[in-house]
Amino acid sequence: MADSDGVVAVRGNRRPVARYGLRVVALGYLLVLLAAPVAMVFYRAFQHGVGPIWSALTTSEARSAIEVTLIVAVAAVVLNTVFGVGAALLLVRRRFPGRHLLDVLVDIPQAVSPIVVGLALILVYGKFGFFGSWLERNGLKLIFSLPGMVLATAFVSLPLVVRSVAPVLAELGDEQEQAARTLGASSWQTFRRITLPSIRDALAYGVVLSLARSLGEYGAVTVVSGHVVGKTLTLTLFIDERLQNFDQPAAYSAAVLLAIIAMGSLLISRRLRSRSRSAA
Amino acid sequence: MSIAVRNVTKTFAQFKALDDVSVDIPTGSLTALLGPSGSGKSTLLRVIAGLDTADSGTVQIEDRDATNLPPQRREVGFVFQHYAPFKHMTVYDNVAFGLRVRKAGKAETKAKVDQLLELVHLEKFQTRYPAQLSGGQRQRMALARALAVEPRVLLLDEPFGALDAQVRKELRAWLRRLHDEMHVTTVIVTHDQEEAMEVADEIVVLQDGRVQQVGHPHEVYEHPANDWVMGFLGPVTHFGDLLVRPHDLDLAHEPSDDAMPATIVRVTRLGFQTRVDLDADGEPIYAQLAREATDRLTLDPGTQVHVRHARGEALPPSAPDSVPAAVEEPLAAEAQSGRAQVR
Numbered sequence: 168m169a170d171s172d173g174v175v176a177v178r179g180n181r182r183p184v185a186r187y188g189l190r191v192v193a194l195g196y197l198l199v200l201l202a203a204p205v206a207m208v209f210y211r212a213f214q215h216g217v218g219p220i221w222s223a224l225t226t227s228e229a230r231s232a233i234e235v236t237l238i239v240a241v242a243a244v245v246l247n248t249v250f251g252v253g254a255a256l257l258l259v260r261r262r263f264p265g266r267h268l269l270d271v272l273v274d275i276p277q278a279v280s281p282i283v284v285g286l287a288l289i290l291v292y293g294k295f296g297f298f299g300s301w302l303e304r305n306g307l308k309l310i311f312s313l314p315g316m317v318l319a320t321a322f323v324s325l326p327l328v329v330r331s332v333a334p335v336l337a338e339l340g341d342e343q344e345q346a347a348r349t350l351g352a353s354s355w356q357t358f359r360r361i362t363l364p365s366i367r368d369a370l371a372y373g374v375v376l377s378l379a380r381s382l383g384e385y386g387a388v389t390v391v392s393g394h395v396v397g398k399t400l401t402l403t404l405f406i407d408e409r410l411q412n413f414d415q416p417a418a419y420s421a422a423v424l425l426a427i428i429a430m431g432s433l434l435i436s437r438r439l440r441s442r443s444r445s446a447a
Numbered sequence: 448m449s450i451a452v453r454n455v456t457k458t459f460a461q462f463k464a465l466d467d468v469s470v471d472i473p474t475g476s477l478t479a480l481l482g483p484s485g486s487g488k489s490t491l492l493r494v495i496a497g498l499d500t501a502d503s504g505t506v507q508i509e510d511r512d513a514t515n516l517p518p519q520r521r522e523v524g525f526v527f528q529h530y531a532p533f534k535h536m537t538v539y540d541n542v543a544f545g546l547r548v549r550k551a552g553k554a555e556t557k558a559k560v561d562q563l564l565e566l567v568h569l570e571k572f573q574t575r576y577p578a579q580l581s582g583g584q585r586q587r588m589a590l591a592r593a594l595a596v597e598p599r600v601l602l603l604d605e606p607f608g609a610l611d612a613q614v615r616k617e618l619r620a621w622l623r624r625l626h627d628e629m630h631v632t633t634v635i636v637t638h639d640q641e642e643a644m645e646v647a648d649e650i651v652v653l654q655d656g657r658v659q660q661v662g663h664p665h666e667v668y669e670h671p672a673n674d675w676v677m678g679f680l681g682p683v684t685h686f687g688d689l690l691v692r693p694h695d696l697d698l699a700h701e702p703s704d705d706a707m708p709a710t711i712v713r714v715t716r717l718g719f720q721t722r723v724d725l726d727a728d729g730e731p732i733y734a735q736l737a738r739e740a741t742d743r744l745t746l747d748p749g750t751q752v753h754v755r756h757a758r759g760e761a762l763p764p765s766a767p768d769s770v771p772a773a774v775e776e777p778l779a780a781e782a783q784s785g786r787a788q789v790r
Contacts, residue, residue, distance in 0.1 A: 342527050342529065342531035343531050343532075343533055343534070345498050345525075346525065347533075347548075348498075348517070348518040348519045349496055349497075349518045349524065349525040350519075350524075350544055350545035350548065350592065350593070351520075351522075351545050351548050351549055351596055352519060352544075352545075352548040353548075356548050365534070
């Protein structure tokens with residue numbers, strides 16, 4: 168028994184140091200890296216009250232940036248919701264040659280730097296790209312306009328819906344779907360009445376994640392936007408543009424707006440995640 | 448014929464699940480597909496339902512070629528082993544599902560669902576979710592859901608496999624009664640020979656993707672097509688070179704012409720029957736005796752007895768008309784095992 172007593176004693180002595188040491192390191196790290204910068208942005212924005220923020224966010228440039236951000240983000244999210252559910256169904260429910268390749272491809276946007284994505288889009292859809300020249304001749308301009316920014320944003324947030332939905336689909340299994348089929352349901356009825364309600368929470372989680380990602384995207388859109396003030400600036404690009412022009416109040420105001428939206432979606436996604444877990 | 452399966456073969460990767468299988472299921476019957484796991488019985492059921500497609504061969508349902516029909520157009524009711532309840536729907540909505548996708552009227556749907564819920568004794572549970580039901584209740588809900596669309600055939604995949612023994616017995620008897628009332632052609636997949644013999648009018652015995660034998664329960668039990676079927680359907684032991692049922696062996700203290708001597712090794716009393724392990728010239732065999740026989744004999748380990756085969760017939764089976772009257776009784780396994788006689 169002496170041995171085990173010894174072990175307990177040693178642990179008891181080491182415990183307080185390890186415990187508090189770890190807390191100090193973890194909290195200090197978070198403070199330096201996360202809390203302090205965010206707090207500073209809020210502080211600088213609200214330094215002179217709410218009035219300056221309001222006026223900074225209601226200039227026509229700022230309003231246009233908000234509008235462009237919403238259009239681009241919502242369009243990208245809609246694209247990725249449809250594609251994401253389809254791809255998840257394909258990956259989980261079907262066995263076909265190239266399935267593993269698709270599985271890998273879906274994750275590429277997370278591995279590749281967004282700026283590379285933007286460049287790649289220009290190469291393909293730009294004025295001199297092999298698709299872009301054809302599209303341009305047919306009167307459709309993708310790059311340096313909204314459609315290109317939607318494409319870039321959708322590309323970057325592509326894995327989020329797929330990766331939220333696929334594991335839930337896999338765990339769900341296909342027996343309920345088969346049961347629906349034997350009861351006379353068509354593929355569409357089965358999807359709408361059985362599959363969709365079962366993945367609802369996971370899908371909502373994925374949608375919120377991609378919305379947050381789309382709103383905050385900078386790297387890919389900056390390459391394809393062309394930076395036309397009042398036309399193709401999203402909020403992130405607007406912040407950058409204002410900073411370059413030494414208009415710090417406007418930059419901080421827009422930053423605060425983005426941060427609030429991001430934190431809001433984080434809270435929603437947290438709640439949805441716990442719901443989709445408890446349902447599964 | 449309600450279902451006619453012709454020359455169906457189905458291979459998964461390298462594994463041949465069904466090998467040139469042909470089966471006829473008569474209209475209004477309750478047929479059991481019986482076999483060990485991996486025998487292809489569930490695959491055959493899924494091929495009939497259209498959930499799996501055969502590599503070759505045809506499936507006819509009610510004289511209609513269903514080989515290439517998708518499951519939703521085959522008009523079959525399918526009950527899954529784990530019931531596959533729609534978890535996000537109440538019991539009522541589960542049962543109503545098939546009617547709703549058919550766009551049945553509200554009043555009609557309600558009348559039908561209410562009637563079915565009463566039939567399966569779930570009328571008090573209609574607002575519950577599947578997670579709030581017991582296994583047996585989920586099973587009955589799945590059955591009501593399948594019956595709601597008035598299927599031409601009802602297919603049940605190991606329907607009682609996931610239930611405990613007591614509930615299983617109750618549901619089995621209830622299913623048999625239900626079938627006698629409704630007369631819907633029913634196919635049930637099971638690996639449990641007792642279950643098959645208790646509920647089915649006809650048994651299809653499968654092994655390694657092939658049909659070994661088709662017949663009434665007592666036919667396949669009393670006249671198995673081969674040693675494998677005999678061994679699968681009930682207990683077997685050896686009598687000389689013969690494979691026999693242990694309850695068909697008689698023991699006596701006096702020798703007779705057709706008896707062989709053996710030494711008692713062990714006597715185990717199992718309530719209404721007694722298992723006697725014997726050493727017949729070096730080979731271990733055993734007999735199952737009814738209580739009255741046990742009482743009449745002195746069964747002590749080490750005692751020499753004479754063993755004879757009560758049925759006095761060898762494999763392969765003789766014609767059905769020579770079956771002794773005693774075996775035309777109900778065919779539950781318990782009834783079977785109490786039949787040994789001692790003279």
